[in-house]
Amino acid sequence: MAQSDTVTRIVDAAAVLFSERGFAETSLRTITSTADVNLAAVNYHFGSKKVLIQAVFARYLTPFCEALGQSLTELQEQHGESITLSQLLDSLFHSLLSIQASGEGEIQRFMRLLGLAFTQSQAHLRRFMMQEYGQFYARFIELLSIAAPKMDPVAFYWRLYFMLGATVFTLSSFESIKAILKEDFDKDTSLHQAIELLIPAARGLIAVDDTATQG
Incomplete structure (x- = not known):
């Protein structure tokens, strides 16, 4: 999976989940499971949940x-x-x-x-x-x-x-x-x-x- 595709999948999944559940209520594991990527991918591309929210x-x-x-x-x-x-x-x-x-x-x-x-x-x-x-x-x-x-x-x-x-x-x-x-x-x-x-x-x-x- 290309890096740009991975980032898009993570951001897309996060946008849906954050809007439905809230920021604090949505875990990174839920996001990565929805995006079908591993947790390390979020840490690699964004570094933190706050940076992902900003993205x-x-x-x-x-x-x-x-x-x-x-x-x-x-x-x-x-x-x-x-x-x-x-x-x-x-x-x-x-x-x-x-x-x-x-x-x-x-x-x-x-x-x-x-x-x-x-x-x-x-x-x-x-x-x-x-x-x-x-x-x-x-x-x-x-x-x-x-x-x-x-x-x-x-x-x-x-x-x-x-x-x-x-x-x-x-x-x-x-x-x-x-x-x-x-x-x-x-x-x-x-x-x-x-x-x-x-x-x-x-x-x-x-x-x-x-x-x-x-x-």
Whole structure:
């Protein structure tokens, strides 16, 4: 088995198991058994469980950030500093579709992992993400703050996390929510349609109103 194939099998298995069971609850032996590799392969390629967790996140964050970076560049070339909040959020959410290109259900899986990153103690993961992808985050936040210049910094911070929470819950639970919609209203919604509906909802969470600048 080629080294690259071994790494892919380990990361793929870890992504599925971590998203289903959690980080602490998933042992390396379970991952290696699922990936059909020996435990020494994990130690050789990753060195530790923390590094493996980081590799799983890189699997999703790299294509997402590359797509977002390209989209933001195109927006700046077309609009300069006149980029609207709607355009930025459209860019953000449609960049998520780059994750789906790697397989069905990958966005949902990534959202579950992202939720776990906040609910389980993974301080190393936040440091890793900021070190490797912080430039994309900083660039997006800077453009977002220009599009919403009157926002109080604390309100802006919390509204970002309200948006993140809504996104993580909706997309990580997409199949269940979709099933309820089908049962109650006999209607279907695709993932792409759900993302289109998320954009105005997110805009409502971020948009400046009369209370946003109050101390």
